[in-house]
Amino acid sequence: MSFEPRLVGFLCNWCSYTGADLAGTSRMKYPGNLRVIRVMCSGRVDPNFILEAFSRGADGVLVCGCHPGDCHYAEGNYKCLRRLALVRRLVQDMGIDPRRVRLEWVSASEGARFTGVVTEFTEEIRALGPLRLQEWHFDHAAADAQLVHE
Amino acid sequence: MAQVSIKIDGRPVTVEEGSWILDAATSLGIEIPTLCYFKYIKPYAACRLCVVEVWDKRGRSRVVTSCNYPASDGIEVLTHTPRVVSARRMNLEMLMSRCAPLPVLDELARKIGVTTPRWGTGTDTCVLCGLCVRVCDEIVGAQALGFASRGISRTVTTPFEVEAEACILCGACAAVCPTGHICMEEAGGREIVHSEIVLGPNAAITVPSRQAVPNVPHIDPETCVHFRTGGCQVCAAVCPKECINHDDVEREEEIEVGTVVLATGFRDLDPSPLKQYGYGRLANVLTSMEFERMNNAAGSTNGKVVMTNGQEPRSIAILHCIGSRDENSHPYCSRVCCMYALKFAHLVKEKTSAEVYQLYIDLRAFGKGYEEFYQRILTEGVNIIRGKGAEVVSAQPGDPAGKLLVRFEDTLAGRFRELTVDMVVLCTALEANGDAKETGRRFGVSVGADGFYIERHPKLGPVSTPTDGVFIAGACQGPKDIPDAVAQGAATAALAMSLMVRGEVEMDAACAVVDEERCSGCRMCNDLCPYNAISYLEEKKVSTVNPALCKACGTCVAGCPSGNIRALHFTDEQIYAELEGILQ
Numbered sequence: 001m002s003f004e005p006r007l008v009g010f011l012c013n014w015c016s017y018t019g020a021d022l023a024g025t026s027r028m029k030y031p032g033n034l035r036v037i038r039v040m041c042s043g044r045v046d047p048n049f050i051l052e053a054f055s056r057g058a059d060g061v062l063v064c065g066c067h068p069g070d071c072h073y074a075e076g077n078y079k080c081l082r083r084l085a086l087v088r089r090l091v092q093d094m095g096i097d098p099r100r101v102r103l104e105w106v107s108a109s110e111g112a113r114f115t116g117v118v119t120e121f122t123e124e125i126r127a128l129g130p131l132r133l134q135e136w137h138f139d140h141a142a143a144d145a146q147l148v149h150e
Numbered sequence: 151m152a153q154v155s156i157k158i159d160g161r162p163v164t165v166e167e168g169s170w171i172l173d174a175a176t177s178l179g180i181e182i183p184t185l186c187y188f189k190y191i192k193p194y195a196a197c198r199l200c201v202v203e204v205w206d207k208r209g210r211s212r213v214v215t216s217c218n219y220p221a222s223d224g225i226e227v228l229t230h231t232p233r234v235v236s237a238r239r240m241n242l243e244m245l246m247s248r249c250a251p252l253p254v255l256d257e258l259a260r261k262i263g264v265t266t267p268r269w270g271t272g273t274d275t276c277v278l279c280g281l282c283v284r285v286c287d288e289i290v291g292a293q294a295l296g297f298a299s300r301g302i303s304r305t306v307t308t309p310f311e312v313e314a315e316a317c318i319l320c321g322a323c324a325a326v327c328p329t330g331h332i333c334m335e336e337a338g339g340r341e342i343v344h345s346e347i348v349l350g351p352n353a354a355i356t357v358p359s360r361q362a363v364p365n366v367p368h369i370d371p372e373t374c375v376h377f378r379t380g381g382c383q384v385c386a387a388v389c390p391k392e393c394i395n396h397d398d399v400e401r402e403e404e405i406e407v408g409t410v411v412l413a414t415g416f417r418d419l420d421p422s423p424l425k426q427y428g429y430g431r432l433a434n435v436l437t438s439m440e441f442e443r444m445n446n447a448a449g450s451t452n453g454k455v456v457m458t459n460g461q462e463p464r465s466i467a468i469l470h471c472i473g474s475r476d477e478n479s480h481p482y483c484s485r486v487c488c489m490y491a492l493k494f495a496h497l498v499k500e501k502t503s504a505e506v507y508q509l510y511i512d513l514r515a516f517g518k519g520y521e522e523f524y525q526r527i528l529t530e531g532v533n534i535i536r537g538k539g540a541e542v543v544s545a546q547p548g549d550p551a552g553k554l555l556v557r558f559e560d561t562l563a564g565r566f567r568e569l570t571v572d573m574v575v576l577c578t579a580l581e582a583n584g585d586a587k588e589t590g591r592r593f594g595v596s597v598g599a600d601g602f603y604i605e606r607h608p609k610l611g612p613v614s615t616p617t618d619g620v621f622i623a624g625a626c627q628g629p630k631d632i633p634d635a636v637a638q639g640a641a642t643a644a645l646a647m648s649l650m651v652r653g654e655v656e657m658d659a660a661c662a663v664v665d666e667e668r669c670s671g672c673r674m675c676n677d678l679c680p681y682n683a684i685s686y687l688e689e690k691k692v693s694t695v696n697p698a699l700c701k702a703c704g705t706c707v708a709g710c711p712s713g714n715i716r717a718l719h720f721t722d723e724q725i726y727a728e729l730e731g732i733l734q
Contacts, residue, residue: 006733014616015596025608035732039720040660044704049725056733072594072616073703074680083708108616109598 005059005125007034009118010049012042014072015107016064022111030115031122034062041065042103043076047087050101054091054133060100060125062117067105077105095136097128154223159230165221172200172216175229182216182229183238183258185245185328186279190384191288193218196280198241199258203228213237235262243267248302249274252329276306276331282323291381292316295323306331320375322382355385361448369394408655409619409646412603413639414589416625419473419480419579427472427576428542433458433551434573435542438490441575445497455502455573458551463572465505467556468494469539473579474629475511480579482600485629487577488514492524494575495532506532507569509539509558517631536562545570580629593620602628613642618655621645660702660719666692668714675706675715 011017017038023030039045042065050061063084065077081103088098104117154167158175165174170193175182185197195215202216207224213233228234239262246255247269255277259267278297283306286295294317298307308314324332354374355367375382376396386394418439421429429435434457436444447453457463468491474484488510495506513534515524528534537558546552556569582601583589590597594617598604603622606614613621621642624635649655664675664684669692676684676693683699684706686692695706695715707717716722 008729008732018616037725037728037732039704039725041703041705044708044717044720046708046722048722049729052726053729053733056729058733070591070596073701073705076680076703076705079678079705079709108596108604112599 003126003130005033005122005130006057007060007062007118007122007125008053008058009034009036009062009064010039010042010045011036011106012044012065012072012077013038013040015066015070015105016042016114018108019064019106019110019114022108023114024111026111028111028115030118033122033125034118041071041073041076042080043071043073045080045083047083047090050087051091054096054100054131057131057134059128059131060102060121062121063101063103064106064114064117065103067107070107096131096133099124099128100131154221156221156224157226159228167222168220170217171202171204171219171221171227174221175202175216175227180229183261184217185254185258185277186281187217188281188285188326190387191281191284194280194284196278197245199238199245199262201234201237201241203231203234238262239264243269245277246271248272249277249329252277254328275329277329278304278306279328280306281326281328282306282332285322285326289382289384290318290320290322290375291379292318292320294318318375318378320373320378322375369396409621409649410593411621411623411639411642411646412589412593412595412615412626413623413642414583414586414626416580416602416629417583419581421472421576421578424473424479426541427469427539427574428544428554429576431550432542432544432554432574434463434554436573436575438487438494438575438577441494442490445494445501453501455498455504457572462502463504465507465569465571466498466573466575467507467509467539467554467569467571468575468577469542469556470508470510470577471538471579472576473581476579480581480600482629483514484577484580485514486580486631489517489520489523489631491575491577492527492532495527496530499530499532504572507556507571508532508534509537509556510534511536511538517633535560535567537567539574542574580625583626586626593617595620595622600628602626613638613645619646619649657698658702658719660717661697661700662695662702662704662706663716663718664693664695665714665716666690666694668712669693670712670714672711675710678706678709680705 011020017036020036042063045063053061063080065080066072068077071077084101084103088101091101092098102121106114106117152167153164155162155164156174158171158178158180161178163174163178172182172184172187182200182202184200186194187200195218198215200216201213203211204214204219205211205226205228216227242255242258242262242264246259246264246267249255249271250273251271252275280297283295283297287293294308294314295306296309298305298311308317321334324334354370356370357365357367371377383396386392386396418437421427421437427435429437443449444451444455445453455462470487470491473479474482474487491508495508498504498506513524515521537560539556539558541557543555543557544550544552545555554571554574556571556574558567559565560567582597586601586603587597590603593615595603595615603615603626605612605622605627606616613623615622623638623642624630627638630638671686671691671693673686673693676686680703681699681701683696684693685696687694702717702719704717704720707715
């Protein structure tokens with residue numbers, strides 16, 4: 001059986017969620033792997049949400065906001081852009097491939113773009129394989145030994 | 151100025167002391183012939199045709215020129231005594247002896263009673279009235295004309311008889327010249343007719359079109375003499391309501407409003423990039439808007455359907471869907487074209503005996519009464535052919551104004567066909583304005599892939615937008631015919647009124663709240679808020695959210711390093727619960 005990634009999407013209410021809605025009302029098809037959580041603004045996406053998603057078994061997290069300059073709240077998407085850059089470095093340090101966190105701009109009229117983004121992201125994560133974070137075991141003893149050695 | 155009483159031909163009249171007798175006579179409706187008088191410049195008494203007999207209080211009489219004789223108390227003016235008529239005849243005959251036979255002099259001769267001028271006629275066409283010189287000086291302020299030489303050599307000319315640099319080509323001299331000695335040549339494709347009251351199509355003051363809204367004249371600063379020389383202002387002197395203000399300037403005003411309706415409309419697609427239709431190259435290929443203007447009684451041809459050579463076309467092809475329903479241009483249907491194309495066919499059939507060909511993809515007669523109109527057109531002998539026009543070329547190569555060849559595929563007959571016609575009308579697409587996106591961004595309204603504004607909901611919020619208090623109406627939301635645009639306009643007005651009448655706005659309960667017990671007062675959130683809704687309370691050493699300013703984006707909630715800002719909507723708990731649910 002092929003691997004079906006479990007993806008979480010945080011979509012801003014004004015652009016991306018409406019864009020996803022448009023994809024739906026236009027009967028466009030995209031992989032069902034993405035489960036969407038609506039937030040008012042991409043700036044509302046707390047880095048903890050992303051970490052929580054990984055710890056609960058997500059294989060990838062997609063955050064979608066309005067295009068730069070189009071944010072309903074003036075500049076929430078820029079805040080999101082800054083935070084996501086940090087989140088990517090953080091997860092890399094944790095041993096998670098930063099490609100598993102993706103930020104995309106999707107406007108309310110871009111239903112087709114939304115389906116494209118989801119399809120592409122799903123394929124990318126499928127290629128990366130499952131994360132299996134819950135199965136990881138952190139070897140405290142080995143880490144301590146290494147510290148002492150240094 | 152004091153008022154004085156004078157009598158003209160026995161009729162008493164009260165005028166300002168020192169005003170000219172000619173004006174008083176004109177106001178009484180007494181006609182005094184004149185060649186050199188113009189109300190808005192100083193009198194000059196050059197032609198001496200306006201002579202009258204004036205009796206003063208002491209019983210003495212004189213023959214004077216009425217155009218520059220000031221009124222004083224008690225004088226009596228006689229305008230048609232034998233003495234006056236004889237003087238006028240003499241003066242006119244002397245003018246005629248100098249000038250070639252001119253219509254204006256002949257007309258005066260008929261009025262005054264000169265049959266054959268005693269001293270014959272001359273050759274000059276200038277009567278030396280000096281109107282041109284004085285208008286150029288006093289009104290225009292350019293001083294590009296003057297008199298040269300004296301006596302019989304006297305002429306009107308430019309300084310040193312060379313092309314005057316001071317001339318601004320306003321045409322005022324030609325407009326006032328009574329004989330046509332000075333006339334305007336077509337200069338730069340635009341002849342300027344500038345005269346009092348008579349406003350030609352090229353005058354500096356025009357009403358843009360007969361249907362203009364507001365339907366008032368406007369001054370074109372490019373051609374108005376005042377804006378080039380600072381002089382003239384004759385229009386302001388003529389206007390009885392004192393409506394004309396040359397000092398007015400363009401200004402930006404800020405108005406505070408509670409609701410905004412975007413009704414920015416559409417623009418017509420320019421078909422010149424679609425080279426296959428020959429628009430711009432072939433003279434008789436018109437856009438639908440140009441054809442509509444041609445059919446308008448107030449349009450360029452006064453409602454006649456004519457080709458560029460002025461003749462009535464004997465055949466017209468109307469090509470639907472130019473730039474719409476086209477993968478290479480706009481994929482959408484422009485909605486109004488089918489019906490106006492049928493209307494064009496009806497108008498052409500009514501006005502001319504031309505053959506009409508409609509080349510369509512699908513005929514969409516969707517509205518009330520539209521199908522019935524289509525059925526009526528079918529009975530009027532219009533050729534309705536299913537097949538989109540593919541190409542328009544000249545049927546006579548080398549003659550862009552000649553007959554046109556339209557190539558298309560007749561999809562019902564299943565073969566390629568050609569039509570030779572005199573005129574082609576392109577039903578061009580309705581497209582979004584070029585700056586629609588920029589305008590929309592200012593009001594928080596986004597545009598769709600087609601460039602038109604997106605409504606809040608296609609069925610339940612057709613004129614609302616994601617921004618409260620901003621509505622959209624008409625063709626800025628999508629191609630639309632007049633009834634639909636009117637309906638939307640009325641809907642937005644009602645929605646705007648319902649907001650304004652209430653006088654207060656209900657706000658979402660959604661907002662962010664700071665837990666002041668646990669806030670460390672780091673002030674990180676203060677700079678995060680794009681609405682400046684978060685302020686720092688000095689006395690409590692905590693930050694607080696002003697719920698009236700908060701738009702509930704949640705940026706501060708995600709940004710609080712200690713997690714002590716709570717959203718009253720989309721709480722952390724809710725989102726974690728959602729995560730738990732979807733990742734089970």
